[in-house]
Amino acid sequence: MSRLNMPHWLEKSFHPKAWNHDSNWMGYVAVSGDAETERIGCRDVLVTWRGTIAPTEWLKDMDVRLEHFGGKNSDAKVAHGYYGIYTSKSEDTKYNQLSAEDQVLEELKRLIPFFKSRGEYVSLTLSGHGLGGALCFLTAYDAAQEFPDLPITVITFGGPRVGNKPFCEKLKEKKIKVIRVVVRHDIVPHLPGIPFNKKLEKVENLAESWHGLYTHYGYELNLEVKSSPYLKQMFDLVGYHNLEMYLHLVDGHISSNGSEKFREDAKRDVALVNKWSGMLKKETLVxxxxxxxxxxxxxxxxxxxxxxxxxxxxxxPPPPGTHVPLSVFN
Amino acid sequence: MSRLNMPHWLEKSFHPKAWNHDSNWMGYVAVSGDAETERIGCRDVLVTWRGTIAPTEWLKDMDVRLEHFGGKNSDAKVAHGYYGIYTSKSEDTKYNQLSAEDQVLEELKRLIPFFKSRGEYVSLTLSGHGLGGALCFLTAYDAAQEFPDLPITVITFGGPRVGNKPFCEKLKEKKIKVIRVVVRHDIVPHLPGIPFNKKLEKVENLAESWHGLYTHYGYELNLEVKSSPYLKQMFDLVGYHNLEMYLHLVDGHISSNGSEKFREDAKRDVALVNKWSGMLKKETLVxxxxxxxxxxxxxxxxxxxxxxxxxxxxxxPPPPGTHVPLSVFN
Incomplete structure (x- = not known):
């Protein structure tokens, strides 16, 4: 993860007794337990990538040159910035000898065949917020390559655009199911560059190296800040991207058919919205x-x-290469 | 304490379950225990008035018209703002039926005769930070009036000017001992108005009602921010008034003879400086x-x-009029 133009909170740990000053927590892999597996009907492997709290400035400044992804002959391309975070490694430090990509694939190759060999129906879910949402698409692409018949679902919250149109077409070919949860005023889903649209499609040949040719893929679940009676109705660039606010609006969501009502029996604790933001109205006293x-x-x-x-x-963290033993599932 | 142009943090409690929305804690009275009394050679009654954290804006906007203090025929005058905080009361609320002045004098009249009647040598110390320092002078004046032979000491930290020259002369007549601890860059001791100096003394008769005729009284212990190797050497209007920084500089103070060295065996925890400020250098990691x-x-x-x-x-708080029983001293 080093030697890249990265946000300082990703690049370095600032805890004076940090376990490593060149690395940082990036994600987790979890597996549904027996009870949950029975409830949902499959053994679900979940990969979640670390998100962003207030990264809009960084996302705007990010290196958005398009980079080949999935082989040099592929016309699928993704932003250099995400690609770098996902694939970079360093020989110099103990924890970065494998890239994030190497590490997650190593773990998936260990887990998925294990459960399949037991005759279980296995699925993969990838979830992330902001930058984490972008990384989900890269992992989904890799996993679909590695496990062609694996049902893969991506659920992102306030995720930015990741790659070009051919990249999105590849995701479609690979039958990756995607829900992108998007709060209407959040700027991050509009990044990087400007929206890809019909007009721009026409100029693609003329400006192949141009940076703005990003597009979204998947079903978009739209959320409205004004649907919640608890939220301030004022512009808050950072607040609109806040994950807790996303979860609050999902909790209160009734339908996307123009309804702006908030579900009356929403159950999530409203106070959580202000964990890292100031989006709640003063009357809530939070x-x-x-x-x-x-x-x-x-x-x-x-x-x-x-x-x-x-x-x-x-x-x-445990030393690199340490895994939770599969025997816990026996 | 109501119906005055007061800082909002003094005027109201903002805790939604505040015990009273019109009152606020203002001060404490303490008495030295037997061991401490023996150590210092007298039964010391200590009054401490609540201080100010970042009140410079308020102090600048305060009502600095001079008001008679110690009777209408007295030419001793103090700032209307302090006078109001010290003497105002309200029939409407349970906790404000007596003013701060009434309450502190009631307690002193209970404590001081009690210890004197036991043949003890009694002294009074008043201490406060910022605004609290100003109130100490008013209480000292009152106490000297009430107990003419009582040894009275005032110790203030970053206290503003309180009254006019006749007020200071009265304090001198009453033999009130004063140490004013002042950090050189703290703006509060320069308030209110502009410094009283020789030139202004000459125009006093011409501008009797003018607001700037404030003066300081007592020994001034000067402290220098740059004497401490732990403190940032940059302008910080609020930080320079911080009580913890004052205590840090007192702890490291060697002498006022131009020395800017910091005492090598200073014992106070340096981390305390940053309790409510950001004055410590980055290297301290606090x-x-x-x-x-x-x-x-x-x-x-x-x-x-x-x-x-x-x-x-x-x-x-206990209901008004509740006192710690004097029997605890028997």
Missing amino acids: PSCWYQPAFKGLVCNKLGRWVIPEREPEDV | PSCWYQPAFKGLVCNKLGRWVIPEREPEDV
Whole structure:
């Protein structure tokens, strides 16, 4: 993940006792347990990529040159910026010898054949918010290549455009199902570049190297900030991209048929919207950006001094190559 | 404390379950215990008035008309703003039927004769930061009036000017000892108005009603931000007035003889400087303004909802007129 023009929060850990200063948590792989597998009718492997909280500035400045994806002869192309995050590696540091792509594929190649060999019906779900949504498409593409018959679903929240039209056509060929959840005022789904439309399609041949030829793929679930009686009706560039607000609006969503009503029996705690934003109306009395540790993480030690605590053992990652043993599923 | 042009944090409590929306904590009275009394050689009664965190804007806008203090025939005058906070009361609310002045004098009249009657040597110390420092002078004046032979000491941190020259002369007559601790770049000690100087003294008769005729009284202990190797050397209007920074500089103070060295064996925890400011250098790794509760005070209730907690019983004040019984000293 190094040597790229990356947002500083991805590039470096700032915790003075960080386990590694060149790497950062990027994603998780989970598998449905037996009860959930029975409920949904398949053994679902879930990959979730780390999202973005307020990355709009970075996304705007990102390197949006189109880069071949899926082989140099492929005309499918994706933004250089996402491609770099997904594929870069470094020999210099312990945790980055494999790229994010290598690591996730290694884990999928371990898990999916294992469950298939047990005669189970296996599916793959990819989910991410913002930048994480973009990475989901790259992983979906890779996974479809590796496991041609695997049912693959992508669910993104406020995801940006990822690649060009041929890339999207490849996703369609591979029968990848996609739901893109989009809040109407969120700017991130409009990035990078400007919308791909009929007019631009015509000039494609004239401007092959041009950066704006990005397009979206999949079913778009549109959400409206004004559908919620709890949210401020004022412009908030960062707030509109907030994942908790997305989940709040999904919770209250009734239908996309022009209805702007909020579901009366919505169950998600409204206070969560303000975890990292100030989108809730003043009347809710919920403080903005309240999700923060006491004393910003400082603790008072035995000598009465306020210090940065030691890291919890479970907060340090296992050495690279360590996997949860498959025996847990037996 | 109501019906005055007051800073909003003094005028109202914003906690939705505040015990009273028209009142606020203003000060405390404490008495030295037996061990401390023996150590310092007298039974010291300490009055401390609530200070100001970032009140410079308010102090600048404060009503600085001079108001008679200590009787209408007195030529001692103090700023209308402080006078109002100290003396105002309201029949309408349970907690404001007595003014701050009434309440503190009532308590001093209860405590001081009690210890004197036991043959003890009694002293009074008043201490406050910013606005609290100003109120100390008013209380000192009142106490000297009430107890003519009582040794009275005022220690203020970043206190503003309080009254005119006759007011200061009265303090001198009453032999009130004063230490004003002042950080050189703090703006508050320069308020209100402009410095009283020789030139202005000459025009006093010509401009009797003029607002700028304030003066300081007492020994000034000067502190320099640049004496501390831990502090940022950049302009920070709010940071320069921060009480924790004052205490840090007192801790490291060696002498006022031009020395700008910091005491090598200073013992106060440096991290405290950043409790409510961002004055510490980045290298200290102490986050700025770190003194905050987890989740901004929200708690997760039994239903999994994030809510404002009930107030702790000890956080609700006793009814007015309730006193700690003097029997605790027997």
